[in-house]
Amino acid sequence: MAQLCQHLPEFEVLNTRIVLISFGRPDQARVWLEETCWLAPVEINAPFTLLLDPERRAYRAYELEYSLLRSWGLKVWRRYAQLLFKGRMWRGIQGDSGQLGGDIIVDSTGRIRLAFRSHDPTDRPDVQSLLAALR
């Protein structure tokens, strides 16, 4: 996510809006976004649209994976340790930690142009491949 924040102008040039979807509470989502993208609260709505999906309808519709086992593997612990070392605050588990994420690109005609479903929490597409799919 922090990588996405650093490349916002490139997404704008490619006429692309970033829509974050969370099943967390609004207050949790705001804090998370501030910490992740170093945005002041007033700026949060500018570069992103943040939508909430408490019942995880979109997660099911877009076939995001679920695995408690893969969510807590060694790679994930290592990643959390790195983030803590960099100063990120651990707020405990807020929600269902087995739910995995993903990145989907929908073009302006409503067609799916890229679908990446995370195999584990560290598994995300790199920003360049997202930008390439938009070109």
Next chain:
Amino acid sequence: MSNLQLNAAAPDVTLLDLNSQPVPLSQMWRGGQNILLVFLRHLG
């Protein structure tokens, strides 16, 4: 096998904005923009 193929129509689901107002996902791409949907995990 996934039901979601490339170039297929994206599923339209109604979500909530930060004021708990319903927002259809299709509203996002009907504005003529491409959309990158970033599905987050838990926010810990």
